[in-house]
Amino acid sequence: MKAVESDFLNTVPVPERQRVAASFSRCASSYDSHAGVQQRVAEDLLSKITLSPRESLLDIGCGTGRHTYALARSGATVHGLDIAPGMIAYAAQRYPDLTFHQGQAEALPFASQSFDQLFSSMALQWCQSPQTVMHEMQRVLKKGGRASLAIMVDGSFEELDRARRVAGMAVTTNPQASYSQWCDAAATAGFTLTEAKLVAYVDAHPDLLSLLRSIKHTGAGVTTAEGARLSRQDLKKLSMTYQSLHGENNSLPLTYNIAQLIVEK
Template structure:
């Protein structure tokens, strides 16, 4: 059963899902050349996720949502024969230029183009939150993960960007970030698949910014903007209102915090 058939079977709107994925791919492709210089908190989260894996790996490893290939390369340096997949061609172009050793493939987590049981390790950090169906993602990971294999996934979940959402509401601005599945939604998806969920740790990672513009650029600059109906750009008046609201409700001294809520999942194929 392919990804479109899976979506139909689960009662999802396949065309809407495909459109969402194209929008996400376009945003991240545009962000590719500047991503590594901006994605500071993303690097911290990925580093922690990598630390949950053994320092020495063997067999084949898959990095889902590999982006610019930095963490795909890290898996390769641990000894695995590594493949990175991403929906954003722009990201893959940067990855291929930077790291010749790993193999990079244009593909979606919703439809992984690999043989059953091909990988002993599956890794993903800060990518799967953009998939339209956790259930399909779980089934796809189960398909490609070998018997005795391990998946280590860091997924941003509902509760992220809480300060920004609250400040926009107080400033009477429309919500602009994309709703994300909750940790519970992902747990249910994994438990309904053949995978065995052995660990869940949910943590808040807090990024800090000196101004509201810096904070907004940190989100948009890495491609993590809204995926729904495009909102008009903020006016100077809107930005001033937003900055005032943010300062009043969330500022710590002169810094504006932005929370990324991330669930670290460990899954095994038994």
């Protein structure tokens, strides 16, 4: 598969892309051991894919290459792509027989009509332009091609956001596109939505520190908002507030709202 420069503009500001890439690069070696919800989401999406040895597929936001490898077991030609150089280096070392590329979903470094299928799980929420992402996927897919996508959307981490507001702290969750915005972007790009649903995945943690670490250790802790750092006193206050609002059976929930989309060209 020959990589080429995309004609689309890079719409994600360079400093922001670099921060996201650096955050995920730092957690490459520990990502899989902390990515419980991410693995559940990916497994649900993988169960919807039928891939033949004759086909080619691109895993967008491949991370450690875990799911790239699972897809490649079909015998198909499978490539992985990620914005984080640390993730790409880790994946290439872990799966030397597979091909990995560094790049971003909003400017896919491949020629038009390169792939029969696309797969992306819990990666596209970092993109600022759903429209650009969908147009790029439309471009690199062959006629009749399919994209299977799982995207975190707005309303995720609602429990944490509410606890911060009640505790008088700034909400630091990065803004995300909505489920309807992703569906509209797919339709605008010319895709047919063959399956579209919004699914809530709830992760449970024994305490607030464990909950916050689960976000940090999967790279999702990067934020552009002010007030993200917590003092020891703030952490105690937020913990008590979270427990009073959402605690049940010594467990703190954290909800991920996921858009599951299967689109065809």
